[in-house]
Amino acid sequence: MFFTLYDLVREKFEIDSVSFDGKAYKHLIEPTNDGLNVMLKSGKHTALEGTFTKRNRDLRIKFSYNRTFKGGVDYQDKHSGSWTAPLRPDYTLSIWPKIFSGKEAEENESIVHIHFDAKYKVDNFYQTVQPDLEGAELEHALDQTEIDERRGTYKNVDLLKMHAYKDAIRRSGGAYILYPGATDETFRGFHEIIPGLGAFSVNPSPDTVDIKGLSDFIDLVIDHLLDRTSQREKLSDETYHIFKEPKEDDNVLHERMPEYIDKEKVFADEVAVLIGFYKNEEHLEWILKNHLYNFRTGTDKGSLSLSGMHLRAKYLILHGKDELETDRIFKLTSKGPRIFSRNDLLKKGYPEPQGELYVVFQLEREASDDFGKIRIDVRRLTRFETYRNSARPFSATLSEVLQSRIVELHQ
Structure with a gap:
């Protein structure tokens, strides 16, 4: 099985075979004690590593067998591993942009691991999954396993193991069973080929190995990896930006606020709030009459x-x-701002515009009720400037406004 995958990965990703003394695989095998046969070296090994360039994209490829992913790896550790128990898939294909080292790609979420497990050894399979089985129960389980193997089937428990690989090993894009069966089946987590789970039939014979389903799958994965509009890659980038800074359990926000704004979910630390100044009552009257600022x-x-x-x-x-304390809070329209000239404002009766160009926002409604009738002390906002600079416009996040700068009105 190893050599089948080795040759498939080498061919698909156009990586030259590593050879010593003109003999391929020599760096991966060792003789048996009797010297009559060879076997794969035990332990963690990188079988293939190289650069893959296609369709204007440069990727690094690493194919490993028996790679152990250390358990208990905290996200802030920023390196490969499992966040629960140590896990060791039979084979792991890792891909990331060439511009990063493998370590950097783990840190910035740009690497993806795809795991494969060969289901050819079943002697201790049920003892591993159900260690309490013994006697007649164990014999029955093993008999059923052999029947399933002959039928060319795989079990839910096999898929659960793939779930463990994909969900526990950080930055994993998929995990797949390789078994001597009759059918191939893949499950997509969303829309694209990965993230996903599945099983592929791999049937050795004296002359060849039937791996068409697996080969076609690798082709789809390559097309996906070369796609500059990949949803999985967008999700990975969002994951990096969301989790790059730790969030403590006591860092919470429980203030009243809308669940959605303009049909979009509200995250208070991403919503911008503008803080503006009105010069006098005439200016305020113009703002409220025209619904413009x-x-x-x-x-x-x-x-x-x-x-x-x-x-x-x-x-x-x-x-x-x-x-310096105000309850004048307005919801802005979803259309975004427009650019007005000085003459545009004069036509609307704006009192004494002094600049040449203005960014103009449209007010949708008064919005203090969105937050439970609050007053805001603008002096407590981080970017507020005092004295002569107090009229300068600036912005703050909604979480900053709600979490630290609010004084509730007492009825």
């Missing part, structure tokens, strides 16, 4: 930069001169 843009002092956080803002908090 404008920030001056450009290079002048006090202008708003066009950062992604500002452009994606969902809420606006307004405060005026000497008004």
Whole structure:
């Protein structure tokens, strides 16, 4: 089985065979005690490693057998392993972008491991899964296993073992049974070929080995790995950014807030809130009448930069001169901001615009009820500046506003 997979991986990923003295596999085998036969060297080995370049993408490939994935590996350790018990699949195919080392790819979630287990040794299979079986029960279980093997079937417990590999070994994209059976079957976790589980029939004969299903699967995996719009790869990147910083059990937010905004799930640490200043009552009246708020843009002092956080803002908090506690909270429309010229604002009756270009947000509604009628002390927001700079616009996350800067109204 090993040599079948070795040759398949070498062929599919166009990796030259490693040879010594002109003999392939020599680095992987050792003679038996009687010197008449050879066997695979025991322990952890990298059988193949190389670079695969195709369709404008460069990948690193590593094919290992008997690779042990250390147990109890915490996510913050940033290296390969299982987060529960130690596990050792028969074969592991690891792929990652060439620009990273294997260690770096583990750290940034860009590596994917695909595991294979050969179900050809069944002597202790049921004792491993059900160690309490003995006597007649064990004999019956082994008899049934032999019947299943002859029928070319695999059991749910085999798939459970594959689940263990895929779910426990960090950054695993799939785990598959190789067995002497009659059918191939794969299960997709989502839409793409991986993440997934499955089983492939591999039937040796004196002249050849029937591995068409497995070969076709590797072709699909390669197409997937070369895809620049892979959903799995997007998920891996999101996983890296979400979990790269630890979150303690006591770091929680229990404030009232909407579950969804504009049909999108709300995560308070990702929602941007703009904090704006109104100059006087005339300015405030214009804002409320036109349902618009404008920030001056450009290079002048006090202008708003066009950062992604500002452009994606969902809420606006307004405060005026000497008004450092405010309940003026507005929901912004989902359309995003527009650019207005000075003349555009004059046509709408804006009082004395002084800049040339403005970023203008449309107010959808008053929104203090979204958060349980609150007042916000803008002095407690991290980026608030005092004295003459207190009118400068800035932004904060909704979690910062809710978790640290809120004073509730007393009825």
